[in-house]
Amino acid sequence: MGTNSEPVIWLRPERASGGRPAERSRAEITAVAVRLADQEGLDAVSMRRVAGLLGTGAASLYRYVATRDDLLDLMIDSTATEYRLAAASGDWRTDLLALACQARDIMRRHRWLPALVIGRPALGPHGTDLLEHVLEILDGHPAPPARKVEAFAILTGLAALFVETETAAAGAARHGAYLRHVAAAGHHPRIAAMIAAAPTVSQASDPFAAVLSGALAAVLG
Secondary structure, rough: OOOOOOOHHHHHOOOOOOOOOOOOOOHHHHHHHHHHHHOOOEEEHHHHHHHHHOOOHHHHHOOOOOOHHHHHHHHHHHHHHHHHOOOOOOOOOHHHHHHHHHHHHHHHHHHHOOHHHOOOOOOOOHHHHHHHHHHHHHOOOOOOOOHHHHHHHHHHHHHHHHHHHHHHHHHHHHHHHHHHHHHHHHHOOHHHHHHHHHHOOOOOOOOHHHHHHHHHHHOOO
């Protein structure tokens, strides 16, 4: 979101005034940064690295994006273009759940995104299109506007938390495999008993819809 003393990047000119004619665009710079984050993680994204992938110097990049925070804001907002915003059906619960499932899929594709959504949410032109769509879905619902915006935040926030949890669970599964190996060896009977008594969770089970529905009901009624 840039520094507190300056407006968000979308309220600033596309590029710094003066100098040579524009050779790049924010969209092009953002796309390169997103690809880099997808391939190597968010820590790999730096102004110097992105500039190198664009075949230019970091100083040139600062003509378009003032700070790395600006670049992160652009990256977050760009992922909102991946939503398919279907016309509202009249069933707001179904429509919001479908939208939340899209959010989770998008965050699974961009594993760096959930942490940013939770820790430093950004709302740019594509994100505002998404918010407008949520408000269209809830048009006519008696909840006050603030509650509808809260529902929007819950939708994206829960999707981010679930994807973060899935990522953590994938790491824990490796340790679980080792514990099963230990139990099978027969030298740790209590661990073996614990594993034998653990309930089996179906791979097909998905608590996401139930949690989201309960959260939206608490906010919207």
